Structure formats: structure tokens, C-alpha cells
Amino acid sequence: MTAEQVEQVRRFNRTVAERVGVLHDHYLGAARPYGQARLLWQIGDGGTHDVRSVRDRLGLDSGYVSRLLRALERDGLVVVEPHPRDRRVRTVRLTSAGRTERARLDERSDALAASLLDPLDARQRDRLTAAMATVERLLTAAVVSLEVLDPDHPDAAHCLRAYATELARLFDGGFDPARSLLPDPGELRAPRGLFLVARLHGEPVGCAGLKLPAGAPAEIKRVWVRPDTRGLGLARRLLAELEERAARHGSELVRLDTNKALEAATRLYRDSGYTEVPAFNDEPYAHHWFEKRLTRHPRQDR
Template identity: 55%
Template sequence: MKPIYLEQVLDFVREVDLRFGAPGSGGARANLEQDAVSLLSSLNQIQRDQLAAGMAEVRRLLRASAVRVDVEAPESADARWCMQEYFQELARRFDAGFDPAVSNPADEATLRPPNGVFVIARLDGEPVGCGALKSIRPGMGELKRMWVADRARGLGVGRRIIEALEGRARDFAISLLRLETNRNLTEALSLYRSSGYLEVPAFNDEPYAHHWFEKEIG
């Protein structure tokens, strides 16, 4: 038996207990390792691999269920931290770096009602993503400042942020949403396309953009 599987089972049970607030008694925990060994001994290698993959998926879903997306003042400490992380990632990934002063503006005043809204995604209370909605004109808005931390990738955080912003857009009577992005942000391109955004000709002069999208949200 590969030792890693025993450790995976033990870690999995501990994480499930923590998520559901049921750590169990010391006596119950005393037999946990023995039970895990018994379980694994009854499985062949293929079944152990399947068990490990299943536990990994359950852990991912448990983490995803802990994500919360809430409206936040764009001048808050967490919002500004998210913006700093976002700008630093763009600077790393764009071919020629990134300068916020050159990019089309989305200042704090435009990201507060009634002009717009800023949201933060948190995992276990810690910020792991953000996004903003900016009103352009009656019935039309723009998604801005979409960012997800590396440690929260794969949990559906970006989609949760988009859904939250689309809901707010409907509250503002916005029926058409637009956004633009850079060709190096491949995860963002995939997210926007899978979320129903259609690529359209350039509608602004954003110097860092290579792709422009829009979506009718009705």
C-alpha cells in the first residue's frame, strides 16, 4: 500500500469535520487510522486511485462552497489589496508590463452605486478575488477589475463573481454588458466565452486589450 493514500484519507476526514464543525471526540479519533488502514487494505490499486481522485473532488467542492461574494466599498483595505494584487499580476503577464495610468480608468467613484459596484470574493474570510461593474450609459455597463488569486483557481470563483455582477447589473436596469481583456489572460478568455460573452469588434481604445466581448443579460 502506498503510504500517501493513508495520509490522504486522514487529511480528508479532518477537513470534512472542520468544514461541518463536527471534530468528533478523542475516543472516536483514536480508531481513525486503524479504520483507514482497513478501508484501504480492502481496495486494489485502481480502486485506491479512484478513491483518491474522488476525495480530491469532494475537497475542491467543499472549498468552493466556502466562497462568498459580497459588495464592498472600493476604497476598503481589502478592495485596495485586491487591486494591488490584480495590477501586479497584469504587470507580470502582459507582454509589455502594465501601467494603471495608461489603461482606461475605473476610479473608485465610478464603482459605487448608482454608477457601479465593486465585489470581493472571500474564501474562509480571506479575499481571493474581485470584480467591478461600471455603468457606461443607460442600459449598458462594463465589467472591470476581474481577478482571482492563484490559490483559489479551479473553484469557480471567477464565475461566481461574474454572476454576482450580472445580478447587480439587472438591478441597475442594465441589459448589455461589455468587457475587454488581454490575449495573455487565457483563463479569463475561457471564462468569458463559457459564460456566454460573444467576441465583438473593438468598442474602445483600451491599449492593453486584444479581445472585446459583450453579452445581452435581459
């Protein structure tokens, strides 16, 4: 990144903070600062929520969230209590007064959004909202984290189940994991491989595995991204991360296979520099086989 890019981001942040009123102690003219208002809105009126999931969604530390919740409790807007089946877990829900306050925040937020658009003509409004959608998408992509997990980790297992369910819907004749050349979990653990899981706001939204067999090319397996997070460039990021790790392991070649129904995946592989080659395995669900030469890096642990 360049210094000019960093400065542009900082200018953008200052402009947004000033224009939407987060610098004021009484956000949107209400009795509370922005942090409390945002937490109140996140809790929502959809029942009871795990405090940890709310905290993960907002990217806040537990101490700060606890202080915000205590302030909302004092004002009678939320109820925080232990989970009925696990008292180690705290839950939070809005009271009747909290739902009323949230509805008032929604009304005032709509009015603020309208005030941003009102001075602009129709063409400018379209440009602004389109630019906002792009910024939102890119900022969301920037907060996705990648972590190497054991294939038996609950988040990894969740991704693999979702992957198999989607293939069963897309493939002609469905998808039976028992027929596929699924890697043994041990092949996706160090030193024989690894399994990457992508998380957004604490939730697993994608995965990809890498086999690192001795004396053979590296192989990428089970690349999946949750449908509602596609368009963020996550599949490309997973692919690039596995290529980097394979190269650092000393691999000079990486391979993968895919089904004809996965047209977007096939385009991604071609666009990412993969060349179609003759079949190198007996995967019954594969119609295309690809490989890519890697730029070697000094071998090191990551």
C-alpha cells in the same frame, strides 16, 4: 437542488462522521474530543497566530473557540496572549507539549487514513482519493462568500494590487496602471457601480467590478482570482453575479475587454455567452472586446 441530492449529502455526512471517529469523546484515542484536536492542529507549529484568523479559517464563533482554547490552555498545550503591538488582538501559539501532542495526532491521523485505504485494491484507492479531491474542491467552492465592498476597503485594495502585479508579469512589456483605463473608484460605488470581493476563510481571494453608467451598457472590470483558488469556478461565479446585478439594475447589455495574454479569461467569456465585438473603448492593454445581452429582471435594490 432536489430532495434526492439533499439526502445524498446527508448520507455522505453521516458516513464520514462515523468512519473518521468524530462522534467519540476521545478522538483518535487521545484525551480530547475532535473540536480541541482540530483547533490544535490548525494552530500548528509555525509560530504565533492571530486567534481571529484561526477562528475564521475554521468557521467557528468566538465563544466556542474561546472555550476550546481555555481547555487547551488548562492542559498546557497553547499560550494565548495579547499581540505585542495591539493588545486588543489575541494571539495563540503551541507550547512544547502542544507540539508533541500535534505530532502524535498527525501519526494517528495517518494511521486512520491508511486504515480507510487498506481494505481496497489499487484501483479502488485511486477512485476513492480522486473522489475525495473532487469533494474537497467543491466543498471549498461552496464556502467562498461574495460581498460588495468600497473600492478603498483594505480587502478590495489587496485584490487590486495583486491583480496589477499579475498583469505586470503576464503582459508583454508589463502593465502600468497609469496607462490603463482604470475606473475611478466613484464609478464602482452605488449608484454608479459596485465592487465585489470574494473571501475564503476570511481572506480575500478574488474581485470584480461593475460600472453602471446612465444611458450606456454596463461594463465589467478587473476580474481577478487568486492563483491558488483557481479551478473552483470562482471567476464564473463572479461574472454571473455581476450579470445578475446589472440585469436587476435595468441594463440590457454588459461589456468587457481583455488582453490576449489572458487566455483562460477569454475562454471563460466565450463559454459564458459573450460575443466578440469591435473595440468600444481605447484601452491600451485590450486585444479583445466582448458583450452579452442580459435577461431583464424587475428593478430592485439588492
